[in-house]
Amino acid sequence: MFLAHVNPLQASIFSSLAVVSLLLTFVMLGSHWLRNYVFAFAAQSWMIAALSACVGYFAGYPELYMIAVLTALFRGLVLPYLLLRIIGRLNVKRELHAVLQPSSSLVIGAFLVMFAFVIANHMNSQSLLASRVVVMALTIMLSMKFLGFLMLTVRDEAVSQILGLLVLENGIFLGSQILVPGMPLLIEIVILFDLLIVVACFGMLVRFLVVHAGTTSSRQLNRLVG
Amino acid sequence: MTLPNVILQICQVLCVLLLAPLLQGFILKAEERIQRSRGPSIIQPYRDLWKLFHKQSVVPESASWIYLIAPLIAFTAMLIVPILIPVLTDRPLPQSDMGDMLGGGMVLTLGSFAIILAGLDSGNVYGGIGSSRAVMLAILAEPTLILVLVGISLLAKAMLPFVVNHLLLGSLSIYWSPAHLFLILAFFVLLLVETDRLPIHSPTHLEIYMIDEARILEYSGPLLALLKWASMMKQFILYTIFCNVFVLPWGMSQIGTPLGEIGSIVSLLAKFLLVALVVIVIETVQSRLRFYRYQEPLAAGFMFAVLAIVSSQLL
Numbered sequence: 001m002f003l004a005h006v007n008p009l010q011a012s013i014f015s016s017l018a019v020v021s022l023l024l025t026f027v028m029l030g031s032h033w034l035r036n037y038v039f040a041f042a043a044q045s046w047m048i049a050a051l052s053a054c055v056g057y058f059a060g061y062p063e064l065y066m067i068a069v070l071t072a073l074f075r076g077l078v079l080p081y082l083l084l085r086i087i088g089r090l091n092v093k094r095e096l097h098a099v100l101q102p103s104s105s106l107v108i109g110a111f112l113v114m115f116a117f118v119i120a121n122h123m124n125s126q127s128l129l130a131s132r133v134v135v136m137a138l139t140i141m142l143s144m145k146f147l148g149f150l151m152l153t154v155r156d157e158a159v160s161q162i163l164g165l166l167v168l169e170n171g172i173f174l175g176s177q178i179l180v181p182g183m184p185l186l187i188e189i190v191i192l193f194d195l196l197i198v199v200a201c202f203g204m205l206v207r208f209l210v211v212h213a214g215t216t217s218s219r220q221l222n223r224l225v226g
Numbered sequence: 227m228t229l230p231n232v233i234l235q236i237c238q239v240l241c242v243l244l245l246a247p248l249l250q251g252f253i254l255k256a257e258e259r260i261q262r263s264r265g266p267s268i269i270q271p272y273r274d275l276w277k278l279f280h281k282q283s284v285v286p287e288s289a290s291w292i293y294l295i296a297p298l299i300a301f302t303a304m305l306i307v308p309i310l311i312p313v314l315t316d317r318p319l320p321q322s323d324m325g326d327m328l329g330g331g332m333v334l335t336l337g338s339f340a341i342i343l344a345g346l347d348s349g350n351v352y353g354g355i356g357s358s359r360a361v362m363l364a365i366l367a368e369p370t371l372i373l374v375l376v377g378i379s380l381l382a383k384a385m386l387p388f389v390v391n392h393l394l395l396g397s398l399s400i401y402w403s404p405a406h407l408f409l410i411l412a413f414f415v416l417l418l419v420e421t422d423r424l425p426i427h428s429p430t431h432l433e434i435y436m437i438d439e440a441r442i443l444e445y446s447g448p449l450l451a452l453l454k455w456a457s458m459m460k461q462f463i464l465y466t467i468f469c470n471v472f473v474l475p476w477g478m479s480q481i482g483t484p485l486g487e488i489g490s491i492v493s494l495l496a497k498f499l500l501v502a503l504v505v506i507v508i509e510t511v512q513s514r515l516r517f518y519r520y521q522e523p524l525a526a527g528f529m530f531a532v533l534a535i536v537s538s539q540l541l
Contacts, residue, residue, distance in 0.1 A: 019404045019537060026529060103525035110532035117536045
C-alpha cells in the first residue's frame with residue numbers, strides 16, 4: 001500500500017485538495033442560491049479529479065488518469081450542465097423555506113466535522129495504520145457524507161436534495177481515491193454511469209412533480225391527496 | 227548601536243499611538259479614490275483630532291461618572307495592548323510578559339466594554355440601541371476569537387504572539403499548512419467585524435443602522451477625540467496582530483538598532499497597505515447585510531476556526 005511511505009509533499013498536496021473540496025461542501029451549505037450549489041459541486045468534482053490524477057501519478061496507477069478524466073467530464077461538466085438545465089426549467093432560484101438558516105447549518109456542519117474527526121481517529125488507532133493521511137482522508141470522507149446527509153435532511157427543494165446525494169457520493173469517491181486507489185476501473189465507470197442515470201431519472205421526476213403537483217418543494221408534498 | 231529595551235518598548239507604543247490616524251486616513255482616502263471621487267486628505271484624521279481637542283466638552287445631565295471615565299479606560303487599554311504584541315521588534319521586551327494572547331484580548335475587550343457602559347449611561351436612545359447591538363456582535367464574535375486562539379496555541383504549543391511569529395518565520399511547511407490558512411481566514415472575518423467594516427458595519431456613519439457611532443453619539447470635544455483615537459488605535463492593533471502574528475511575519479527588527487526600527491516601521495506600513503487594500507476591495511464589492519443576517523459571516527468564521535483546529539490535528 002502506497003500510503004505507508006508517502007512523503008510530506010505528497011501528503012500536503014493530498015490534504016490541501018481534500019480540504020478544499022470539504023470547503024466547497026460548506027459553500028453549498030452556507031448559500032441560499034441553487035445555482036451556487038451546482039457551481040460548488042462542479043468545482044468540487046474538479047478538485048477530486050485533480051486528486052485522483054495526483055494519486056495516480058505518485059502511486060503509479062495509470063488507470064487513475066482515465067478515472068480523473070472521466071470524473072472531470074461527467075461530474076465536473078455533464079452533471080452540472082444537466083442540473084443547471086433542470087434549475088433553468090423550474091421557477092425556483094433559491095431555497096426559500098429552509099428548516100435551518102445557512103449560518104446555523106454552517107455551525108452544525110462544523111460540529112459534524114469534529115464528530116467525523118473523532119470517529120476517524122478512533123478507526124485509525126484500532127487498525128494501526130500509521131499514516132496521518134489516512135486519518136485526513138477518513139475525516140474528510142466521513143464529514144462530506146455527514147454534510148450530504150445534513151443537506152438531504154434540512155433542504156426542501158428537490159434540486160438541493162439531489163445535490164445532497166451527489167455530495168455524499170463525492171465524499172465516498174474522494175475517500176476511495178486516497179484509501180484504496182487500486183480499485184478496478186470497471187467499478188468506477190459503473191458508478192459514474194449510475195450517477196448519470198440518477199440525475200436523468202431525477203430530471204424526469206422533477207418534471208412530473210411540476211406538472212402534477214405544481215411544486216418541487218418536499219414541504220408541499222406531505223399532504224395526502226385522493 | 228542597540229537601543230535599550232525600555233526605549234524599544236516605548237517606541238512600539240508611540241508607533242501605535244501616532245500612526246493609527248494615518249492608517250484610518252489612508253483607508254478613507256483609498257475608498258473614495260476607488261469610487262472615483264477625490265476623498266479627504268490622508269492626514270484628515272489628525273486634523274479632526276486636533277480640532278476636537280480644542281472644542282468644549284458638553285456632558286448630558288443624565289450622565290454619571292461612568293460617562294466621563296469610559297473614554298479614558300478605552301484609550302488606556304489601547305495603550306497597554308501594544309506592549310504585549312510584536313509591533314516593531316520580534317522579541318519580548320520589558321513588561322511584555324504581563325499577559326499572553328488571552329490577556330491582550332481581554333484588555334482589548336475591556337476598552338469596548340467601557341464604551342458599551344458609557345453608551346447605556348448617556349441616557350440617549352441611540353446609545354442604548356448601539357450598546358445592545360455591540361453586545362450582540364460581541365457574543366457572536368467571541369466563540370470565533372477563542373477558537374482562533376486555541377487553534378494558534380495548538381499550532382505553536384504556546385500562547386505568546388512572539389512564539390507564533392518565530393514559528394511561522396522558521397518553517398514554510400507550517401505557514402502553508404491548512405490549519406494556518408484557515409486561522410488566517412477566521413481572523414480576517416474577526417478583523418472586518420471588529421474594525422467597523424462591511425459586511426456588518428455601515429460605511430456611512432450617523433445613520434439608523436450605526437453601531438459604533440451610536441454608542442458615542444452624546445460625546446463631544448476632547449472626550450470624543452479620545453474615543454475616536456482609541457478606535458483608530460484598536461484598528462491599528464488588530465492589523466498589527468493580523469500582519470505580524472498571522473499573515474506576514476517577515477520584516478521586523480531583530481536586534482533593535484535605530485535603523486532597524488525605522489526599517490520595521492516602513493515594512494509595517496507596507497504590510498498594512500496590502501491588508502488595507504484587501505479590506506477596501508471587500509468594502510467596495512460588498513453590500514451591508516440585513517440585521518438578521520449578521521450571524522452569517524461570523525458563522526463562517528467559526529467554521530474556519532473549527533476546520534483549522536481539526537486540520538491542525540491531522541497534519
